[in-house]
Amino acid sequence: MNRVEPESGNVDGSSLSPWAEVVALTRLFGERVWAAPFLIALGLGAALADTLSVGLAVMLLFALLGQNQKIAEGGGILARIHQSIEGVVGTDVTTVAAVFFALILLSAMLVYAYQVTTAVMMNHVAQRMRDLVHHQYVTLSYRYLQPHEQGQLLHILATETWTVADAFYHLARVGVSICAILVFGAGLFFLSWIVGITALVCAIAVFALLRLLSVPVRRLGRETLAANQVLAERMLVSLHGMRTLRVFAQEEYLLRVFGSASSRVRRLAIRAEWIKALIGTLGEVGSLGALIVIALVAGRSGVDVPTTIAAVLLLFRLQPHLREIETSRLALAGMNASLRSVRETLDGDKPRAAEGSKAFPGMRSELRFDDVCFSHDPRRGRSLDAVSFVIRRGKTTLLAGPSGSGKTTILNLILRLYDPDSGRISVDGVNLHDYSRASWLNSVAIAGQDIELIEGTLAQNLKIGARDADMAAVRRVCEMVEILEDIEALPDGFNTRIGTAGQNFSGGQRQRIGLARALLRAPEFLILDEAMSAIEPDREIRIRDRIAETMQGGTILVVSHRVDAAVAADSRIAIAKGRIASPPQGETAANSSKG
Ligand SMILES: Nc1ncnc2c1ncn2[C@@H]1O[C@H](COP(=O)(O)OP(=O)(O)OP(=O)(O)O)[C@@H](O)[C@H]1O
Ligand SMILES: [Mg+2]
Structure with missing residues (x-):
C-alpha cells in the first residue's frame, strides 16, 4: 500500500524542506503571484497601524481633555505626528481629536482588511488544493x-488540503515579520549602530537556540500525518463495515482499535502543542536576555540614556515579529509531511487513463482482443x-x-x-484507445453482481448513465426489470435514499436497480456481469426475454x-487462469461458436 511512511519518506523518495514544498505548491498559483506581496504589504501596514494605534488612542485622550500641550512636551514620534497634524488642520481641539479618531479608525480598518484578505486567501488556497486533488x-x-x-x-x-492553506498563511506571516523587522531594525541602526549590531547578534543567538527544536517538530509532523491517515482508515472501516463487524460481534475490537488510533492522534497533538508552548517561553526568556545584554552594552559604550530607552522600546516592538518567524517556521516544519503528500498527489507525472481523440461512430462488426x-x-x-477473442455486433x-x-x-x-x-483491443479494426473514452462508453452499459450504487436517491442512481432521461423512461425500464412495483410501494418512491452501498435494498432489488440503470442508457453494447445471480429463476427468464427484445x-x-x-448465447468464450480455455475455432473468431 502506498501509505506515506512516517520515517522513511515517501512514494517517490523526494524530500524537500518546508520552504521548498510551499514554493513547489506555489507553482500551482501562477496567475495569483501578485497576491503574496499585496498581502505582505497589507500585513505590514496592519502591524504598523496596530503599533501606532495605542499611541493614537493616548493622543486622542489628551486632545479630548484639551491637553495637546502635553503631547508636544512628551517629544518623540508622537509629538512629531501631533505637530504635523496641527500643521495641516490647525489647533482646534475638536478637529485634532477628530483627526486622531479618524486615524484610529483607519488603523482598525487596515487590521480588519488584513484579516479579511488573509481569510479570503486561505479559503482560495484550500479550495484550489481541494479541487486539484479531487481532479x-x-x-x-x-x-x-x-x-x-x-x-x-x-x-x-x-x-x-487545508494544511496547504495554513502553510501559505504562515508564509505570509513570515513575510510580514521580515518586513517589520527590516523597518524596525533600520530604525534601530539609525538610533545607534552599536545597539543595532548587538541586537543582531542576540537575535541570531536566540534563533539558533530555537532552531534546535525544529528537528523534533518535523518528526512529530510526520508521525501526526501517519496517525491521522490511520484514524481516517479506521473511520472508514467503522462506517463501511458497520454491518459486517456487527454480525461478527466485533464491536469491542472496533472500539479498541478506533480508540487506540484516536488516542495516538491526541498524544501527538498534545506533544506538538507542548513543544510550541516551550518555543514561546524560550523565545520570551531569550528576548529578555537579549534586552539585558543590549542595555549593558549600550551603557558600557556610552550610548545616552534616551537613545538606549528608545532602542529598547523599538526592540520590544520587534520581539513579537522575531518570535512569529520562529513559530511559523516550526509550524511549517510540522506541516512538511502533509505538504509533501499533497505535492506528491499533484505531481504531474502520474498515469492517466489513455484518451483518444476520435469520436466512436458505433460498432459495425466486432470488438476484438488480440493477445491481450x-x-x-x-x-x-x-x-x-x-487473451484473444471476438465479440460480434448484434x-x-x-x-x-x-x-x-x-x-x-x-x-x-x-x-x-x-x-x-x-x-490490442480494437473495434472494427480501430484501436479502442484511439476513441475518446466518453464517446466509446456512451455506447456501453454494465450491470453487475455487486451493483455499485452510490449515495443519493433512487432516481439519481437510476439516471447516472442517462442524466436527461425523463421519468416516463425511468418507469418503463423499471417495469421491464420488475422493480417498479417495489419502488412505488416505498413512502418516498423514487426519492428514497439508497443508503451506503445500497444497504436500504435487498440484494435482488439492488441487481434489478442496476439492470434498470444500464437499460435506461439504451446501450448499443450491454454487459451483464452475473447481473441476475440474486434474482429468482422464473423472474430471471422473464427479464432476460424482455432485455433480448x-x-x-x-x-x-x-x-x-x-x-x-443456461444462456441463449450465440457464441461462448471460456477462460481459465487468465487464458482462453478452448482454442480459437473458425477463421476469424477466437470464440467457440455454439452454432
Ligand atoms: N486489484 C487487483 N489487484 C491485484 N490482483 C487482482 C486485482 N483484481 C483482481 N486481481 C487478480 O486477478 C485475477 C483475475 O481476477 P478477476 O477479478 O478478473 O476474476 P473473475 O474471473 O472476475 O473472478 P470472479 O468470478 O470471482 O469475479 C485474480 O487472480 C485476482 O486475484
Ligand atoms: Mg469478477
Missing part, C-alpha cells in the same frame, strides 16, 4: 489509484495472458470461467478502467461462472 482522483488512471488506501486518499482530500496481456501487480503474475456472447479466471479484468479493459500491458440489433456480453450457463 487527480477523478482523472488519474483507475489502476494507479486502486491500490491506495481509501483512508489516506480521504485524509489528503479532506484535511491536508495484463497484470494488476507484476509480483502476482499475469491476470490475463495473451449477438449475445457468453464469457464464462471460474472465479479468479479474469472475467472482471476483461470487462475493466473493455470499460477502459485499465489499459492492456501488451496486445429491447436489445434487438444490439450486442450483449453475459458473464458467468459456468461455461454451460
